Amino acid sequence: MPDTRQDAEQAQTLHARVLRQLRSDIVGCQLMPNERLTLEALRERYEVGWSPIREALMRLEADGLVCFEQNKGFRVAPVSRDMLSDLMRSRIEIETVALRWSVERGSVAWEAELVAAFHRLSRLRKLNGKRSGSISSEWSREHRAFHRALVAACGSATMLSIQQTLFEQAERYVALSIMSKASARNDIGEHEQIMQAALQRNVARAVTLNREHIERTLNKVMRALESAPGLSAWFEGRSAARRRSLAAG
Amino acid sequence: MPDTRQDAEQAQTLHARVLRQLRSDIVGCQLMPNERLTLEALRERYEVGWSPIREALMRLEADGLVCFEQNKGFRVAPVSRDMLSDLMRSRIEIETVALRWSVERGSVAWEAELVAAFHRLSRLRKLNGKRSGSISSEWSREHRAFHRALVAACGSATMLSIQQTLFEQAERYVALSIMSKASARNDIGEHEQIMQAALQRNVARAVTLNREHIERTLNKVMRALESAPGLSAWFEGRSAARRRSLAAG
DNA sequence: GGTCAACAGATTTTCGAAAATCTATTTGCC
DNA sequence: GGCAAATAGATTTTCGAAAATCTGTTGACC
Numbered sequence: 001m002p003d004t005r006q007d008a009e010q011a012q013t014l015h016a017r018v019l020r021q022l023r024s025d026i027v028g029c030q031l032m033p034n035e036r037l038t039l040e041a042l043r044e045r046y047e048v049g050w051s052p053i054r055e056a057l058m059r060l061e062a063d064g065l066v067c068f069e070q071n072k073g074f075r076v077a078p079v080s081r082d083m084l085s086d087l088m089r090s091r092i093e094i095e096t097v098a099l100r101w102s103v104e105r106g107s108v109a110w111e112a113e114l115v116a117a118f119h120r121l122s123r124l125r126k127l128n129g130k131r132s133g134s135i136s137s138e139w140s141r142e143h144r145a146f147h148r149a150l151v152a153a154c155g156s157a158t159m160l161s162i163q164q165t166l167f168e169q170a171e172r173y174v175a176l177s178i179m180s181k182a183s184a185r186n187d188i189g190e191h192e193q194i195m196q197a198a199l200q201r202n203v204a205r206a207v208t209l210n211r212e213h214i215e216r217t218l219n220k221v222m223r224a225l226e227s228a229p230g231l232s233a234w235f236e237g238r239s240a241a242r243r244r245s246l247a248a249g
Numbered sequence: 250m251p252d253t254r255q256d257a258e259q260a261q262t263l264h265a266r267v268l269r270q271l272r273s274d275i276v277g278c279q280l281m282p283n284e285r286l287t288l289e290a291l292r293e294r295y296e297v298g299w300s301p302i303r304e305a306l307m308r309l310e311a312d313g314l315v316c317f318e319q320n321k322g323f324r325v326a327p328v329s330r331d332m333l334s335d336l337m338r339s340r341i342e343i344e345t346v347a348l349r350w351s352v353e354r355g356s357v358a359w360e361a362e363l364v365a366a367f368h369r370l371s372r373l374r375k376l377n378g379k380r381s382g383s384i385s386s387e388w389s390r391e392h393r394a395f396h397r398a399l400v401a402a403c404g405s406a407t408m409l410s411i412q413q414t415l416f417e418q419a420e421r422y423v424a425l426s427i428m429s430k431a432s433a434r435n436d437i438g439e440h441e442q443i444m445q446a447a448l449q450r451n452v453a454r455a456v457t458l459n460r461e462h463i464e465r466t467l468n469k470v471m472r473a474l475e476s477a478p479g480l481s482a483w484f485e486g487r488s489a490a491r492r493r494s495l496a497a498g
Numbered sequence: 499g500g501t502c503a504a505c506a507g508a509t510t511t512t513c514g515a516a517a518a519t520c521t522a523t524t525t526g527c528c
Numbered sequence: 529g530g531c532a533a534a535t536a537g538a539t540t541t542t543c544g545a546a547a548a549t550c551t552g553t554t555g556a557c558c
Contacts, residue, residue, distance in 0.1 A: 013319055013519095013541065015307075039510065049543045050511085051300060058264075058304045062311030064410075070262055071510060071549050083406070090407040097342045157332070158339040161313075162411055262511065262549095288540070298513045299541085320519050320540060501558080511548070518541070525534075 015052035022046075022056050026065045026076055027168055028134070029175045037066065037074040063165055065172070081222065084173050088218040091166045095214070096207050098151035098159045103203045106153035111199055117142070117149040118195050126184045133179050140171065146191060150198060150210070174217065177224035185220050187213065264301035271295075271305050275314045275325050276417055277383070278424045286315065286323040313418055330471065333422050337467040340415045344463070345456050347400035347408045352452045355402035360448055366391070366398040367444050375433045382428050389420065395440060399447060399459070423466065426473035434469050436462065 012020075022042075025031045042053045057074045060066040067075045102110070121142040128134050144167060151163055178184055190213045197206035261269075271291075274280045291302045306323045309315040316324045351359070370391040377383050393416060400412055427433055439462045446455035 015541080016319065038508095040508090051303070051542055054300070054511085055303055055307045058307045059311055062308055064407075070265065072551095073510060086405045086407050090405055090411075093346045093408075156335045156339055158335050158415065159342075162339075166407065264511080287538095289538090300512055303541085322540060499558105501556105503554105503556085505552105505554075507551090507553100509548105509550075511546100513546080514544105516541100516543080518539105520539075521537085523534100523536080526532090528529105528531080 013052070014048050015055040018042075018046050018048055018052045019056035019059055022060060023063075023065065023168075024137075026060070027172045027175065028137075028140075029172060029179060031076050033076050033172075033176070034078040035076045037076060039073065064169055079173060079176065079225075081226075084222060084225075085218065087166060087169055087173070088214055091163075091170060092211050092214050094159065094162050094166060095147075095151060095210055098154040098156070098163050099198070099207055099210055100203050101154035101156065101159070102151045103153075103198050103201055103206055105155050106198075110149075110153040113152065114146075114149045114195055114198065117146040118191060121146045121191065122188055126186075127178070135175060135178055135184070144168075144171070146195075150194065150206075170214075170217070173221050173225070177221040180224055180227075185216070187216070190216070262301070263297050264304040267291075267295050267297055267301045268305035268308055271309060272312075272314065272417075273386075275309070276421045276424065277386075277389075278421060278428060280325050282325050282421075282425070283327040284325045286325060288322065312414055314421070328422065328425065328474075330475075333471060333474075334467065336415060336418055336422070337463055340412075340419060341460050341463050343408065343411050343415060344396075344400060344459055347403040347405070347412050348447070348456055348459055349452050350403035350405065350408070351400045352402075352447050352450055352455055354404055355447075359398075359402040362401065363395075363398045363444055363447065366395040367440060370395045370440065371437055375435075376427070384424060384427055384433070393417075393420070395444075399443065399455075419463075419466070422470050422474075426470040429473055429476075434465070436465070439465070 022031075031037070037057065039050060039053060042057075043050065046053065057066055057068070061068045061074070065077050067077050069075075106114075121139070124139045124142055125136060126139050128136050144164075147167060148160070148164065151160065154160065190209070194206055194209045194213060197209055271280075280286070286306065288299060288302060291306075292299065295302065306315055306317070310317045310323075314326050316326050318324075355363075370388070373388045373391055374385055375388050377385050393413075396416060397409070397413065400409065403409065439458070443455055443458045443462060446458055
């Protein structure tokens with residue numbers, strides 16, 4: 001029974017596949033913030049019928065990646081300064097709790113997973129090509145895995161799920177900032193420090209470093225997006241204004 | 250243009266109506282934990298086609314009220330001691346943060362809303378009839394509104410959304426405990442004390458009282474469910490075991 | 499010239515049938 | 529008798545067409 005990942009992915013139902021692809025396309029900003037998600041266009045893009053698409057979109061709405069309006073259809077969730085800072089503030093609080101619990105309760109197996117996750121991450125390049133302006137999908141996967149490994153031993157499925165949701169939303173803002181400046185910050189050292197504090201069971205230090213890690217990301221992303229000429233328009237809000245400026249340009 | 254609530258509800262799309270009804274039926278335990286949600290049965294129950302039902306179920310899965318398995322369909326999310334205590338621990342942490350922010354930032358308008366919400370709640374009976382063993386839907390609505398009013402000024406849509414989701418999940422456990430014992434705890438005084446601490450901007454006291462409020466609910470619900478002969482089966486986990494015991498009895 | 503209603507095109511929403519998948523039972527074989 | 533494959537029934541999953549709704553435009557009327 002050859003159960004390769006390829007097979008496993010093909011064995012998925014269509015709505016599960018569409019959900020995965022849509023999520024990836026939105027987080028990676030292949031579908032830009034506030035972009036209208038016409039069912040017809042998505043039907044063509046993913047080569048499926050209406051049902052799997054609507055189901056996937058409904059699911060993504062709950063994750064805050066998609067917005068929905070009665071009889072008006074779906075959009076990629078918009079972005080704004082306020083939402084970004086709200087998101088990051090909330091992430092800090094959630095991860096502070098989860099990290100504390102995790103460090104207090106983590107076993108040796110947890111330590112081992114954490115070390116392994118860091119090792120995998122440390123061997124990857126963050127960006128794809130030299131001028132691509134996009135984050136490597138492997139790096140993204142391992143980065144997410146590392147941050148999950150940090151809080152994995154918290155013993156709360158609820159907090160883990162919230163952590164994942166917020167992390168994913170934050171990833172979208174990071175992708176946007178990378179698109180605009182093509183410079184990613186080198187934060188491997190920060191990750192290592194957080195890990196070491198966690199391994200030493202130094203809760204206060206781990207929590208503080210994690211908070212600063214998130215705050216630095218927030219600052220970098222905020223500045224990148226404010227100074228990006230093409231992308232700052234996404235921050236101004238109303239879609240009508242944006243459409244006009246794009247049509248004019 | 251008479252825009253009554255009746256009209257507004259009828260103007261909803263079908264999947265929005267089904268979502269609302271399903272959510273209410275699950276939180277109120279008209280649909281019991283772990284119960285299989287056959288599409289055919291739901292189609293008949295809510296008198297719609299497949300699409301609106303699947304969309305609503307997908308949405309509820311994200312809220313943790315429904316579980317989904319590939320090609321096997323949907324179930325009402327199961328309940329367990331572990332999930333209950335995880336849920337309540339997480340609620341405490343979330344509401345602690347949100348309440349702190351809310352008390353620190355709340356305006357007079359917030360105070361007024363809070364007082365109004367408490368007043369409405371204080372004039373309602375918790376249970377429906379004398380022996381109905383079910384929570385009054387008006388009380389439930391106002392209870393939720395009161396707890397939301399407490400944290401409404403936190404300034405974070407993210408935290409508010411999480412608070413709502415967890416509160417709703419907790420409501421289901423409370424409904425279950427009421428079904429089993431028909432005795433609800435009289436907690437109007439607790440609510441009043443939390444409110445007063447919040448109005449006095451005494452963050453520490455408000456947060457502590459809120460924590461104790463949730464912990465008391467947790468203890469009461471946990472005990473009610475453990476001692477309830479018919480319902481403790483829901484707590485034992487695997488559906489197979491439960492099915493056998495029900496089929497035998 | 500400005501405002502409102504009606505219309506046409508585009509899009510979303512819903513349905514019911516058809517295809518794919520699973521589950522439980524039966525049958526055949528060892 | 530016990531085990532595995534085949535089968536039938538039930539259920540989920542997907543599709544494509546039809547109905548409902550919205551949006552922007554045209555044209556009539558004031």
